[in-house]
Amino acid sequence: MKKWYNVVAILMATVIVVGVFAIGCAKTAPPQPTGPITINIGEPVALSGSASPWGQIPTPFREAWFEVFNKEGFKIGDQTYNIKLIQVDDQNTAEGGAAAAKQLIFGDKCKFLAGHWTWNFSAISAVTNPAKVIFVTRTGSPDALPASWKGAYDAKTMPYVVFGTPSQDEFTFNCFALVDAFPNYKKLGLLDSTVGKGGPGWVVLQDTLNKAGVRWQSEWFAPGTTDFAPIITRFAEGGCDIVFVAGWIGEYMAFAKQRWEMGYKDMKVACSGPFVSLDMYKAVVGADAFEGAIGAYYDNSQFKKTIVNPKYIAQCQEALKIAAEKTGKPYAYTGEIAWLPSHVLILVQAMQKAGTVDDTDAIMKAIRGGTFDTTIGKWTMSGAETYGSPVVFGTPACLCVIQGGKEVYLSEHPMEPLP
Amino acid sequence: MPPAGIWVDGLVQSCIYVTMAFGMVLVFSILGILNWTHGQFYMLGAFVVYYAITAAGIPFPISLLISGVIVGGLGMLVEKFVIERLSVPGYGMLYVTVATLALIFFFEGAAGMSFGLMDKGMATVLPGVLDLGSFSISYQKIAVIIFTLVIMAAMYIVLNRTKVGLAIRAAAQEPVAASLYGISVGRVSLIVMGIGCALAAMAGGIIGPVYSVNPFMGRIPMIMSLLAIIIGGLGSLTGAIVGGIILGLLNSVIAYKISYFSEVALFVLVILILLIRPQGLFGAPAK
Numbered sequence: 085m086k087k088w089y090n091v092v093a094i095l096m097a098t099v100i101v102v103g104v105f106a107i108g109c110a111k112t113a114p115p116q117p118t119g120p121i122t123i124n125i126g127e128p129v130a131l132s133g134s135a136s137p138w139g140q141i142p143t144p145f146r147e148a149w150f151e152v153f154n155k156e157g158f159k160i161g162d163q164t165y166n167i168k169l170i171q172v173d174d175q176n177t178a179e180g181g182a183a184a185a186k187q188l189i190f191g192d193k194c195k196f197l198a199g200h201w202t203w204n205f206s207a208i209s210a211v212t213n214p215a216k217v218i219f220v221t222r223t224g225s226p227d228a229l230p231a232s233w234k235g236a237y238d239a240k241t242m243p244y245v246v247f248g249t250p251s252q253d254e255f256t257f258n259c260f261a262l263v264d265a266f267p268n269y270k271k272l273g274l275l276d277s278t279v280g281k282g283g284p285g286w287v288v289l290q291d292t293l294n295k296a297g298v299r300w301q302s303e304w305f306a307p308g309t310t311d312f313a314p315i316i317t318r319f320a321e322g323g324c325d326i327v328f329v330a331g332w333i334g335e336y337m338a339f340a341k342q343r344w345e346m347g348y349k350d351m352k353v354a355c356s357g358p359f360v361s362l363d364m365y366k367a368v369v370g371a372d373a374f375e376g377a378i379g380a381y382y383d384n385s386q387f388k389k390t391i392v393n394p395k396y397i398a399q400c401q402e403a404l405k406i407a408a409e410k411t412g413k414p415y416a417y418t419g420e421i422a423w424l425p426s427h428v429l430i431l432v433q434a435m436q437k438a439g440t441v442d443d444t445d446a447i448m449k450a451i452r453g454g455t456f457d458t459t460i461g462k463w464t465m466s467g468a469e470t471y472g473s474p475v476v477f478g479t480p481a482c483l484c485v486i487q488g489g490k491e492v493y494l495s496e497h498p499m500e501p502l503p
Numbered sequence: 504m505p506p507a508g509i510w511v512d513g514l515v516q517s518c519i520y521v522t523m524a525f526g527m528v529l530v531f532s533i534l535g536i537l538n539w540t541h542g543q544f545y546m547l548g549a550f551v552v553y554y555a556i557t558a559a560g561i562p563f564p565i566s567l568l569i570s571g572v573i574v575g576g577l578g579m580l581v582e583k584f585v586i587e588r589l590s591v592p593g594y595g596m597l598y599v600t601v602a603t604l605a606l607i608f609f610f611e612g613a614a615g616m617s618f619g620l621m622d623k624g625m626a627t628v629l630p631g632v633l634d635l636g637s638f639s640i641s642y643q644k645i646a647v648i649i650f651t652l653v654i655m656a657a658m659y660i661v662l663n664r665t666k667v668g669l670a671i672r673a674a675a676q677e678p679v680a681a682s683l684y685g686i687s688v689g690r691v692s693l694i695v696m697g698i699g700c701a702l703a704a705m706a707g708g709i710i711g712p713v714y715s716v717n718p719f720m721g722r723i724p725m726i727m728s729l730l731a732i733i734i735g736g737l738g739s740l741t742g743a744i745v746g747g748i749i750l751g752l753l754n755s756v757i758a759y760k761i762s763y764f765s766e767v768a769l770f771v772l773v774i775l776i777l778l779i780r781p782q783g784l785f786g787a788p789a790k
Contacts (some may be wrong), residue, residue: 132615132620133620134620134717134719136620137620137621140620278763281763303762303763304762304763305762305763306763306765306766308722308723309723310714310720310723311512311515311516311754311755311758313508313509313512313755314505314509314512314755314756314758314759314762314765315758315762317505317506317508317509317759318759318762333622334622334714334715334717337622337624337715338714338715341626345632345639345640345641345644346508346638346639347632347634347638347639360621361621364621364622364623364624366624366626367623367624367625367626367627368622368623368624368626368714368715369624369626370626370627370630371626373626
């Protein structure tokens with residue numbers, strides 16, 4: 085019996101030794117290739133409230149564009165990166181903006197916020213700058229202008245802000261584009277709500293138009309106005325044959341409809357911003373009254389004076405096609421082309437120049453004064469003197485006109501670099 | 504002198520304020536409360552008309568009546584289950600005010616979620632304009648004026664020539680005495696709330712094609728109706744009509760003369776009226 089115990093013990097010891105030896109000699113599996121790393125980019129955007137149509141309608145295109153972009157992604161060295169967009173509703177309010185920024189930065193760990201257009205620049209930048217998060221936004225709201233224009237932007241205290249869309253200057257250059265399109269115009273009417281009256285943006289605009297010799301007349305309406313007959317009459321009596329409306333969608337539609345009904349059918353009406361939904365405008369304004377309407381235009385395949393990289397034109401066309409497939413109907417809204425995709429391409433190219441996706445100081449250094457090739461063309465960041473830092477991108481300032489119920493290219497007046 | 508088109512446009516504005524203010528005063532006369540949700544019933548009425556026309560193909564005039572019935576019914580539910588229950592001695596007025604203020608956001612939020620936030624248009628309803636030489640007016644705006652005349656005539660008949668109208672006037676003047684004569688003040692309150700909300704709904708429905716329909720469209724008309732009531736006199740139906748007319752015409756003329764300053768001028772006027780004659784033009788002095 086003792087002999088069998090000895091045999092079993094020797095056998096077990098042999099198995100253990102051989103097993104350990106086999107494990108030690110086993111070849112390690114070859115390392116698996118790592119896939120793309122995902123970078124989170126946050127977007128505080130109005131998804132509720134009266135401004136939400138501008139936040140919701142671009143969603144199909146936005147999602148489709150990221151789908152197309154992430155097929156290739158972008159590379160730094162041998163590492164490929166993809167982008168994940170995280171949107172949080174900012175309700176177009178200061179409180180909502182601050183809350184959205186905090187959620188994106190501290191909850192979703194975003195080091196970049198982009199695509200921003202709502203009227204809460206100060207509230208959001210107050211969160212992003214201390215956190216060293218790069219905030220790509222637009223100029224145009226009263227606080228998103230430099231101190232030299234009596235705005236709230238300060239390059240020293242806000243070193244992580246980038247003005248990826250120069251809305252302030254776009255409005256000015258859209259005025260020039262209108263004058264280009266209608267050189268025999270009599271007078272340009274400018275209409276905005278009293279929220280912006282006397283604000284720094286309007287002072288700068290009026291000075292610029294005066295220097296350029298543009299004939300203009302400005303009128304203001306109280307927020308919530310639906311009856312524009314008195315203002316239309318004032319414009320008509322002032323000799324305005326083109327009126328550029330800087331208000332919200334409802335106000336533009338009301339103005340366009342009422343001027344038609346009052347008999348001022350030759351008064352051209354332009355809106356600052358792209359047409360959100362052609363069907364909506366036709367339903368509210370009337371198909372006849374809407375014909376000839378003018379709006380901002382971002383179909384980069386149609387630009388005549390601004391050269392856009394064919395790769396980005398193709399990406400946008402593919403994204404529009406995907407958006408149409410997802411929504412099950414033709415998708416014509418091109419406004420988003422100038423926003424989030426352009427902002428993201430600025431960030432991506434800056435990351436590539438800086439050689440990092442984490443060091444926001446290095447990335448900002450690459451952005452300041454840098455030249456970037458995006459969905460709306462190649463522009464160099466300007467504004468060193470005006471804004472205190474060269475962080476203002478450019479724009480084609482392109483306009484379309486409604487013909488046969490569709491948007492057709494009208495004119496373009498590419499923005500000149502800011503001093 | 505402003506051109507004729509400005510006066511006509513002001514008249515159209517007046518029509519809406521008259522209809523809204525009339526409904527609010529009616530409710531105030533019986534219930535003793537200002538229904539802050541009045542603007543939202545105006546908005547809901549516009550949506551009912553919109554969907555009745557576009558989704559169900561119901562003719563515009565019938566859609567208006569349907570909106571009055573549906574939203575009037577909703578108003579009665581609000582009166583029965585919110586206002587009546589909160590109208591307790593002591594702080595009842597405060598509770599009702601807070602509740603109707605809260606309902607503003609509830610109805611707007613519900614409308615936004617149900618119907619979406621994009622503007623909805625009815626430009627194809629009564630299209631075209633009538634050219635009157637120096638100005639033209641759309642058939643939609645003509646419809647607003649005709650509608651208001653018809654509604655005011657109907658309300659005159661109901662209030663002065665029917666038993667229901669008699670009961671309403673009695674309850675408004677002396678609710679205790681009216682109840683002693685067998686008039687159910689509670690039932691009259693319900694009917695009046697229904698009528699008031701129906702008027703707001705039909706006002707929203709008739710103005711829908713003129714502008715556009717969205718969940719926030721009731722806010723400004725509500726404020727303007729309140730101004731009309733203050734000018735005309737709280738509690739006075741005649742005052743609501745006169746106040747609405749004055750407000751609409753003034754708003755249009757002042758806006759023509761001094762543009763955006765019209766809003767400031769109107770509020771200054773209201774303050775002056777409150778200082779000089781707080782009961783308004785036709786209201787009874789406070790006892």
